[in-house]
Amino acid sequence: MRPSLLAAAVLAAALAGCKGEAPATSANAQDPAQSATAASEADAAFAALSQRYLDQMLALSPVWATQIGDHRFDGEIEDLSEAGRQAGLDFNRRTLAELDAIDASQLSRDNHVDALILRNQLEYGIWDTETAQSWAWDPQIYSGLAGSAIYNLMAREFAPLPERLKSATARMEKLPAIFAQARENLDPARVPPTHARTVAAQNRGVLALVDTFITPNADQLGAEDRARLDAAVAALRGAVEEHQAWLDGTLVPNAKGEFRIGAEHYDQKLKFALNSSLTRQDIHRRAEAELARIRDEMYVVAQTVLEGRESVPETPASPTEDQRQAAIEAAMELAYADKPGRDEVVPFAEHTLDVATAFTRKHDLVTVPDDPVRIILMPEFQRGVAVAYCDSPGPLDKGLDTYYAISPIPEDWDDAQVDSFLREYNKHMIHVLTIHEAMPGHYLEGAHSVNHPSTLRAVFRSGPFAEGWAVYTERMMADAGYLDNDPLFRLMQLKFYARAVANAILDQGIHVDNWSKEQAMDLMVRQTFQQASEAEGKWIRAQLSSTQLATYFVGAQEHFDARKAAEAARGEAFNLKQYHDDMLAQGAPPVRFARQLMLGEAIE
Numbered sequence: 001m002r003p004s005l006l007a008a009a010v011l012a013a014a015l016a017g018c019k020g021e022a023p024a025t026s027a028n029a030q031d032p033a034q035s036a037t038a039a040s041e042a043d044a045a046f047a048a049l050s051q052r053y054l055d056q057m058l059a060l061s062p063v064w065a066t067q068i069g070d071h072r073f074d075g076e077i078e079d080l081s082e083a084g085r086q087a088g089l090d091f092n093r094r095t096l097a098e099l100d101a102i103d104a105s106q107l108s109r110d111n112h113v114d115a116l117i118l119r120n121q122l123e124y125g126i127w128d129t130e131t132a133q134s135w136a137w138d139p140q141i142y143s144g145l146a147g148s149a150i151y152n153l154m155a156r157e158f159a160p161l162p163e164r165l166k167s168a169t170a171r172m173e174k175l176p177a178i179f180a181q182a183r184e185n186l187d188p189a190r191v192p193p194t195h196a197r198t199v200a201a202q203n204r205g206v207l208a209l210v211d212t213f214i215t216p217n218a219d220q221l222g223a224e225d226r227a228r229l230d231a232a233v234a235a236l237r238g239a240v241e242e243h244q245a246w247l248d249g250t251l252v253p254n255a256k257g258e259f260r261i262g263a264e265h266y267d268q269k270l271k272f273a274l275n276s277s278l279t280r281q282d283i284h285r286r287a288e289a290e291l292a293r294i295r296d297e298m299y300v301v302a303q304t305v306l307e308g309r310e311s312v313p314e315t316p317a318s319p320t321e322d323q324r325q326a327a328i329e330a331a332m333e334l335a336y337a338d339k340p341g342r343d344e345v346v347p348f349a350e351h352t353l354d355v356a357t358a359f360t361r362k363h364d365l366v367t368v369p370d371d372p373v374r375i376i377l378m379p380e381f382q383r384g385v386a387v388a389y390c391d392s393p394g395p396l397d398k399g400l401d402t403y404y405a406i407s408p409i410p411e412d413w414d415d416a417q418v419d420s421f422l423r424e425y426n427k428h429m430i431h432v433l434t435i436h437e438a439m440p441g442h443y444l445e446g447a448h449s450v451n452h453p454s455t456l457r458a459v460f461r462s463g464p465f466a467e468g469w470a471v472y473t474e475r476m477m478a479d480a481g482y483l484d485n486d487p488l489f490r491l492m493q494l495k496f497y498a499r500a501v502a503n504a505i506l507d508q509g510i511h512v513d514n515w516s517k518e519q520a521m522d523l524m525v526r527q528t529f530q531q532a533s534e535a536e537g538k539w540i541r542a543q544l545s546s547t548q549l550a551t552y553f554v555g556a557q558e559h560f561d562a563r564k565a566a567e568a569a570r571g572e573a574f575n576l577k578q579y580h581d582d583m584l585a586q587g588a589p590p591v592r593f594a595r596q597l598m599l600g601e602a603i604e
Helices: 005-016 032-060 062-068 082-100 109-132 140-154 161-185 193-202 205-220 223-254 262-274 280-306 321-336 345-362 415-424 427-437 442-449 455-459 463-479 487-511 517-527 532-544 548-573 576-584 591-599
Strands: 373-377 388-391 402-406
Touching (some): 032 109, 062 140, 082 109, 109 262, 140 193, 161 223, 193 532, 345 373, 427 463, 427 487, 463 591, 487 532, 517 532
Antiparallel strands (some): 388 402
């Protein structure tokens, strides 16, 4: 297949252009000329290794390559067979050996960070294949790949539509093999029931993508290409139905796996997935303390909201726990009453995006990019995990839309379920959600981070950096006086933050401490004031994933810590906008690395 010259050129230029001053190590005490030569050689070796690694890794991961904007492999698909897994494992081990041969002490600071990121990714891949073995028990891997194979090609206009349709045709021809590999690899006895049921419900979402993006546009192809596309669609429909029959008839009734991964695997995965300096014990201790602090602050806000109102709970200066709970709940009822209609969620989200953007610009909090952002309905194959997400274009795709995706209210929900959802996502909460997902949260962070010259850093963008930044901005906007310091907005902001804190506690509680559903629901519904529908969805989400729920709290804590360190280091010279721009200019590495790079701290 003819390579995409633009993507290849950007990839090569970004990696060959890695730069940075020599690290302060003992090598600098040697002859300056020899030290400079050693550093130059180490940087050159790492740049070459990084380029080889990304080139080969993207060839092994074509769907992911499309997602990040390298379109050389748009007609290909991952090989999830045993042979494909072994090829990936061998590749990771070879690359790790080559990385070991480079003297990290001679690397520039930026390259040192990238080398640590690469090492973590390689070791994570090896651990997941050999130890966690998610390929044998997590059917989401296969359903997610099938949906992304089409969605990543068709959702954005990175190339003319006929060209993307031809690539989609080639992929649809290969998708039946992915379903076959799923049936070959998955052991029903190891698949958790929740995973099986979720994927069985999502499976036909692949066909919804075909009906949305492909068949309505098929007439843009010539006769020969159209015939091939039609044949691929027909074969895919048959493969999806065959797989659905297996999911419903074999996997779901025989799924007996344990969704809890246990302390040993949790600690190992936490180290790789978060790449944070905080341990599980650190996270739990800080989260418990922060939840207590948030509840105290929510009570203070509730006192303001309820002051002068009739028929409300008492709000004494030193409340009992029951008085605190009653006051916060009563104050929240005023926010819950101001909710959109069933069909008004997306239009109101569009309004909040305009408001948040105008506020961020007016108060000069951070440089606001001009890159486009659009609110869309969440694709069917991605529903069932979260109510909203931000989908930024790949780092190699420039100038394309960012999507702020919102899951529609299911048509089969009754009035009680809809009311519960809309109480949770009342108008004040949608403002918070928009800050988190779009402005100045995920959308703005992604638009800044993509400008960093390291493609490797962009490809392995840190989840805690991205999620932590989004949570950080919620408080930052509230502190800046968003919505004229409306106490109901502040209350919802604190509630949303409490959810992030609870996520970290819940994740450990379920996967390490064997919490029951009753314990989980108490944390979510009573302690952090979530609606029943939200808590039910989070209970399922916590079963479907592990460690990801901790990224919000861990990343936010590291962002708060980094800002405090910068304020202390810069003193009166500290400028909030400049700090935000400097943080986002680091390219979204793990937050500890961004802090170390910004403040001149040792890289570790």
